[in-house]
Amino acid sequence: MGRRPCCIKEGLNRGAWTTQEDKTLVDFIKIHGEGSWRNLPAEAGEIYAYKHKLIYFKLVFLFLPEHEGLALKRLENAGLKRCGKSCRLRWMNYLRPDIKRGNISQEEEELIIRLHKLLGNRWSLIAGRLPGRTDNEIKNYWNTNLSKKNHQYYPTVKQIQKNPIRYKETKPKRKPTVLPLRPPPMRQMFESSVVRTKASRCTRTFFTPQLQKIETPIVNELPKDKTPYDKLADIDVGDLDFSDFFNSDFSNLFESHNNNEIPPSTNDQLLLHGEYIEEYWTGDDCDQHNGTALDLEALASILDSEEDWL
DNA sequence: AAGGAAATCAACCGCGAACTA
DNA sequence: GTAGTTCGCGGTTGATTTCCT
Numbered sequence: 001m002g003r004r005p006c007c008i009k010e011g012l013n014r015g016a017w018t019t020q021e022d023k024t025l026v027d028f029i030k031i032h033g034e035g036s037w038r039n040l041p042a043e044a045g046e047i048y049a050y051k052h053k054l055i056y057f058k059l060v061f062l063f064l065p066e067h068e069g070l071a072l073k074r075l076e077n078a079g080l081k082r083c084g085k086s087c088r089l090r091w092m093n094y095l096r097p098d099i100k101r102g103n104i105s106q107e108e109e110e111l112i113i114r115l116h117k118l119l120g121n122r123w124s125l126i127a128g129r130l131p132g133r134t135d136n137e138i139k140n141y142w143n144t145n146l147s148k149k150n151h152q153y154y155p156t157v158k159q160i161q162k163n164p165i166r167y168k169e170t171k172p173k174r175k176p177t178v179l180p181l182r183p184p185p186m187r188q189m190f191e192s193s194v195v196r197t198k199a200s201r202c203t204r205t206f207f208t209p210q211l212q213k214i215e216t217p218i219v220n221e222l223p224k225d226k227t228p229y230d231k232l233a234d235i236d237v238g239d240l241d242f243s244d245f246f247n248s249d250f251s252n253l254f255e256s257h258n259n260n261e262i263p264p265s266t267n268d269q270l271l272l273h274g275e276y277i278e279e280y281w282t283g284d285d286c287d288q289h290n291g292t293a294l295d296l297e298a299l300a301s302i303l304d305s306e307e308d309w310l
Numbered sequence: 311a312a313g314g315a316a317a318t319c320a321a322c323c324g325c326g327a328a329c330t331a
Numbered sequence: 332g333t334a335g336t337t338c339g340c341g342g343t344t345g346a347t348t349t350c351c352t
Binding site for chain 1: 317318319320321322323
Binding site: 139 | 340342
């Protein structure tokens with residue numbers, strides 16, 4: 001059987017919302033709360049019609065008997081002719097009272113960049129860390145501002161000398177509204193290695209016992225004769241806060257790897273943890289261990305090649 | 311001032327996970 | 332266990348605004 005459409009599209013309004021539609025939707029949600037989006041338009045329409053029926057009868061009785069036909073016609077048409085999905089989107093992204101709009105601060109921008117590095121395009125998760133911001137707003141902000149900052153960079157003199165044609169100065173057609181940043185050397189190397197798995201709900205996950213000891217999940221410290229699953233202790237994801245990870249001390253990340261003293265920067269460590277955490281948090285089956293330990297040899301070769309970026 | 315290009319962002323669409331009967 | 336339904340997410344579109352020549 002084919003998938004049932006989310007709504008019957010015929011006769012429904014599309015495009016920009018009117019003030020009246022907004023009001024109808026807000027009135028309905030004030031009374032009934034959020035949810036049941038599919039049935040909302042019809043019910044909201046009834047409430048709107050009922051409210052206006054009362055007003056209408058008062059008006060008709062007192063002032064406007066001659067316009068009865070016209071008013072009744074308007075009453076018939078009163079309703080929210082919108083798809084439930086559209087109602088939900090409008091509420092979540094625009095009408096909710098706690099929404100902060102525009103003027104993304106420097107602090108918020110920095111947080112978005114850090115979270116995107118950790119989570120990839122998981123806009124709703126990122127939005128969850130920015131009170132009052134919606135996933136749509138952050139997604140748009142990223143696509144119009146931050147993605148340019150992260151993907152464009154000023155080439156070094158060395159790079160220009162090496163490939164003068166590629167970096168030949170060209171006059172932009174239009175003054176850029178966002179100035180690109182010179183990224184840290186490792187940024188682009190790791191940019192492509194952010195794990196972009198599909199989001200899935202996960203109520204429990206697993207971390208190594210070392211997590212409790214040093215507050216940092218280091219799967220690579222597990223004995224080689226043990227699978228990670230053997231040594232894992234389960235904890236409730238609800239107890240975790242991403243800011244804890246950001247604020248953690250990652251300085252001992254590589255200490256126990258065959259005395260291989262590699263001093264990556266804090267950002268790079270966070271990103272590595274991002275991969276690790278991502279694997280754990282979004283695996284197909286959270287009751288099984290789907291994560292993979294970082295390939296340290298590959299990591300070392302990446303770090304070695306960092307010179308190319310300096 | 312006009313026309314076109316680029317930027318912005320609200321809204322739409324399809325997919326898949328979660329839920330329900 | 333399964334099929335149908337609902338909800339939430341991320342990618343994309345397109346109308347509008349802004350900027351440049």
